[in-house]
Amino acid sequence: MAEFTLRLRRYDPESGEAPYWEEHTIELEPHRSVLEGILQAKNRFDGSIGIRCSCRAAICGSCGVKINGQPDLACHTHLGRAKKRSRDGVIEVEPMGNMPVIKDLIVDMEAVHWKKIRRVTPWLIAKQPVPEREYIVPRESMVDVTQSMACIQCGACVSDCLSMEVDPEFIGPAALAKAYRFVGDPRDDQTFERLQDLAEDPHGIYDCTHCFQCISACPKGVAPMSQIMRLRRRAGNDFHIEDRNNGERHERAFVSLVKQYGLLNEAELLPRSYGGDSPLAKFKPSFAGEAANSLPVIAKGLLRRKVRPAAVLKPHKLARPDRDQIKRIYDEVEGREARAEFNIYISGKDEDR
């Protein structure tokens, strides 16, 4: 047995008071969960502490909270580890972010998370005719979508999504991972329509900034950002969907610039995203029109010295041998017959079988 102090964020919507911190000291072994700690405080000292919880074993997805500022399931975090990671030896527990708080540690999942889930048409639109027995589909495809099927809808990724903080309309990591679950499912009849919808939506797949927060937040290894990237690869590489948000062209320009120079040439990035994937892009008439909309972004880039005007004429690049190395990576990846997608359900080696 060891003693742990929990600092819980309390909020009573009926009191008219602002949220406040409250400390409780509990006794449990260090490998017990933060949820068990909170339940001990609730059972022994104050039954009014509000937290959703049910299974205690990281499968029902009820107890998403922030522990020392990081989103996780309370039942999935050891007290000992949480204490070690705390600022001052006190384990801080507060409600998840990006969602309104209802009471104490309970947030309004319906207003944000579930609304976004419903945005992606979250059900199978099955290919017709429906077979008498099962659909015959490749074994790998079902293992592939099982990773996004493993999502327990806890909201941890939504809590810490930086894009959503800036754009609350962003469909977000959980809902897009759910979307992949159908896009990756060979039984679904609307693969193209789903991808086009998510690519064209200004708050869709190209609204993700690639920050990895959702991957580190997810307690189940769903890796929502990886699912978003899979959606992009399906939309761009497989279906060649050129979206009005310029996401696909931007990505293509990014890839070819790195291939050409060995590193990113920021001054060329916008012209090529708009005018087409060529050094002459900036002289095309279509560039001027689209770039005009981006003037604030260009101005900011110049002000913050992210882009130097001189670089447009004389791009920076890696030395020749380093560029050759980069090119070899490209040749290797582009030379493969199929894309290799990482999946937690396929991580054993063949010889282990």
Added chain:
Amino acid sequence: MSKVHPVRSHSVAAAGGINAAIAIDDDWTEHAYDTVKGSDFLGDQDAIEIMCSEAPGEAMHLEHIGVTFHRNEKGELDLRAFGGASKKRTAYVADITGQAILHVLYEQLMRHHLTVDRYEEWFATSLIVDDEGHCAGAVARDIRSGTMEIFNAKSVILANGGNGQCYKPTTNALICTGDGIAQAYRIGCPIMDMEMVQYHPTTLAENGFLITEGARGEGAHLLNSEGERFMEKYAPNKMELASRDIVSRAEQTEINEGRGVGADGQGIYLDITVVPKKRVLESLREIVNIGRDFAGTDITRDPIMIRPGQHYIMGGVKTDVDGQTPISGLYAAGEVACVSVHGGNRLGANSLLDTLIFGRRSGEHAAQRGREMAMPQAPTSRLREDEELIGTVLDRPREGRRISEIKEELGTTMNEYVAVYREEEGLIKAHEVVHRLKEEAAKAYVDDRGTVFNQDVLGALELGYMLDGAEMTIVSAIDRKESRGAQFRLDYPERLDEEWLKHINVTRAGDGEPGLSYSEVTITKWQPEVRKY
């Protein structure tokens, strides 16, 4: 209507799979026989025949609406071995089958949102009976706002699960408090087979979490402190894949005879290292996580310590094969119900099946019935009574015991005296404890006096449901003076078909005490025989 968001429901924890005789060399009658034998011949064979014959169609339906069942190399549904089954017939999604099915069914609810209203995080407090004795709806509380309302209904289908929280430890979630069992009991509905409480053979020794039977289905071994695969002695043919009651009892015998493992000798080793690592990572992912996160064990390298633990109640609200209870207008399906397809012992991967088949049948029957009748008028008195009850709980002085203390004592008492092995003396002791706890619960106080998300006051109601459920289990276990399925009486160690091949029904008598009666077991094809695995 659900007291938690539907995807938090405990079906999410069903790991291993769902049984259906879909293989070319399989037949539903074999599935039915395995189920009858698993039930120790207490299951009603007409209901079992319906469940097993409709199983393949149900599995295909689930596949068609989107469940991501694992495939074999040909792209067909893959099947894994499970306990008590004569063939491989368990379809699965890694070891998150229940989660996959539950989430897909919720997808269908979202899809049909224009025709199906959902009441998420609403807590049903009581069922309502009209003057003619029909069930005419329910009273429920919106957990978020604290307001209470009457729901008028032509039919009510209970689908709110078992009462594993009567035990501590249990694999069951905190929400499994047997609300439906107690609510039906309180309006006079008979509750059947309540003595039949399943102990799962592999729950984590550390904290009682479930380790799926799929692990043994994939080939894992059970070892005692001498490193011996002891199931050889108890079930030489099926070994680790004998039915759950038999494996749990074998483990408990090994532990009682001093061959347990761990510091207190109360554990058994489950050795998953004999399963190829790639297969473990692909199909037992959740167990890898649980081992790592909750026991500090890498199951691909080391055996993990387990023990038998409370898992499932075979008994429940008595229904017919269409989910109808003896109270007209009231239906029940899933763990809350007792058709009975599980009898004395449920086979692994038959619970999702039972829930789905009889859930569908209940829904279809209730829909048909609804077309032929007018909406009954539910009396409003029940709403006032429930509001008053909650008001009384909120107003109680802060003296007496805390609800959590009473719940804790209930759980440990049940786990001590109403477990794998039972005898009269212990059962009577448990009954006395439950009587006392009922009196204490009537005076227990709550801290939360608010209306928004007052989980405290709902906990007081749940405690009442649990105490009713526990009492039904105890009186039935005392009454059944034989050993069958999950009920093993040290003082009556034999199965006695002549006297006890019958169901025990508990009905609330006028004085509020449980009254016992009996009903026949339906036998169609399979006469009782000696049960060996």
